[in-house]
Amino acid sequence: RQKAGRNNFRFYSPKINQRANQQLQMENDLHKAVERNEFLVYYQPKVDVSSGQLCGMEALVRWQHPESGMVSPDDFIPLAETNGIIDAITEQVLVQVCGHLTRWQEASLEPVPVAINLSPVQFKNPQLAGKIIKQLKKNNILPKYIELEITENAVADNLAATIDLIHELTDAGFSISLDDFGTGYCSYSYLKNFPVDKIKIDRSIITDFTENTFDAAIVNSIITLADHLGLKIVAEGVETAEQLKFLRDLNCHQVQGYLISKPVPYEQATEFISDPSLINGK
Numbered sequence: 405r406q407k408a409g410r411n412n413f414r415f416y417s418p419k420i421n422q423r424a425n426q427q428l429q430m431e432n433d434l435h436k437a438v439e440r441n442e443f444l445v446y447y448q449p450k451v452d453v454s455s456g457q458l459c460g461m462e463a464l465v466r467w468q469h470p471e472s473g474m475v476s477p478d479d480f481i482p483l484a485e486t487n488g489i490i491d492a493i494t495e496q497v498l499v500q501v502c503g504h505l506t507r508w509q510e511a512s513l514e515p516v517p518v519a520i521n522l523s524p525v526q527f528k529n530p531q532l533a534g535k536i537i538k539q540l541k542k543n544n545i546l547p548k549y550i551e552l553e554i555t556e557n558a559v560a561d562n563l564a565a566t567i568d569l570i571h572e573l574t575d576a577g578f579s580i581s582l583d584d585f586g587t588g589y590c591s592y593s594y595l596k597n598f599p600v601d602k603i604k605i606d607r608s609i610i611t612d613f614t615e616n617t618f619d620a621a622i623v624n625s626i627i628t629l630a631d632h633l634g635l636k637i638v639a640e641g642v643e644t645a646e647q648l649k650f651l652r653d654l655n656c657h658q659v660q661g662y663l664i665s666k667p668v669p670y671e672q673a674t675e676f677i678s679d680p681s682l683i684n685g686k
């Protein structure tokens with residue numbers, strides 16, 4: 405992407421000019437969205453394969469845009485990562501999740517751990533761990549209810565600092581999941597240096613693995629590796645009963661995907677917690 409001030413727009417083709425304007429517009433809108441609390445957390449359940457029980461949920465943010473309606477995170481998180489707005493969004497997600505966890509506890513429901521996504525760029529901020537810990541304390545939420553999902557890109561820039569941050573988080577009692585596993589080039593080497601508790605096999609590997617022997621071999625080897633390292637393993641993007649059956653035969657611990665449920669709003673997540681039989685994981 406070209407970096408240029410306003411005055412340089414005349415060098416752009418009209419189409420690029422238009423896109424740059426759209427980007428500026430969205431950036432303005434994102435700032436307003438933070439002020440107006442337009443972000444909404446949805447929850448996608450995770451199910452334990454052997455018991456069929458709800459065992460966790462992933463918090464996935466949506467933007468309720470006043471004109472455009474619900475905006476998908478893929479359409480605004482990348483921009484928010486380039487201009488620093490991601491920190492404010494993560495904070496609002498965390499506050500909302502803490503609020504929901506509190507309401508579940510007040511309703512005498514035993515909440516399942518909620519996984520929160522952290523962007524790789526956030527690991528450049530040495531205060532990240534401290535801020536998360538403070539936020540949870542302020543809301544009286546125990547760290548056992550929060551998992552943090554990170555991707556291996558988080559370390560691309562600064563391995564040592566990232567490892568320190570992750571240690572700070574695990575020392576405080578949070579569990580760490582390595583997200584989108586199997587898509588990078590050095591997946592295995594990160595495992596050696598990272599104190600992670602869980603690996604999430606990326607949806608792109610799960611999509612065809614029941615037909616594709618190469619992907620099947622990858623899934624199999626990731627699960628075997630995780631077993632040897634004592635890590636929990638989650639398969640993402642499970643859409644068919646056949647995929648679930650294969651994963652069960654491979655002793656995959658947990659699954660997440662449309663077969664179980666799409667991400668749902670707070671009210672429906674509450675129903676899942678209070679009546680696990682609504683979960684489609686048997």
Ligand code: C2E
Pocket residue numbers: 448463464465476477478481494497521522523583584607640641642643660661662663667
């Ligand atoms: P992700 O962390 O890999 O999250 C999983 C995405 O896959 C979610 O998309 C989820 O709705 C989708 N998904 C789950 N099961 C299935 C399935 O069976 N089939 C298909 N086709 N898709 C499935 P979503 O909610 O649109 O989020 C997209 C990405 O945006 C996330 O990918 C994550 O990287 C990012 N994201 C979402 N919320 C946050 C957030 O609060 N903070 C940060 N930093 N990133 C977020």
Ligand code: CA
Pocket residue numbers: 462521553583
């Ligand atoms: Ca994730």
Ligand code: CA
Pocket residue numbers: 583584604606607640
């Ligand atoms: Ca993922």
Ligand code: CA
Pocket residue numbers: 584
């Ligand atoms: Ca992903």
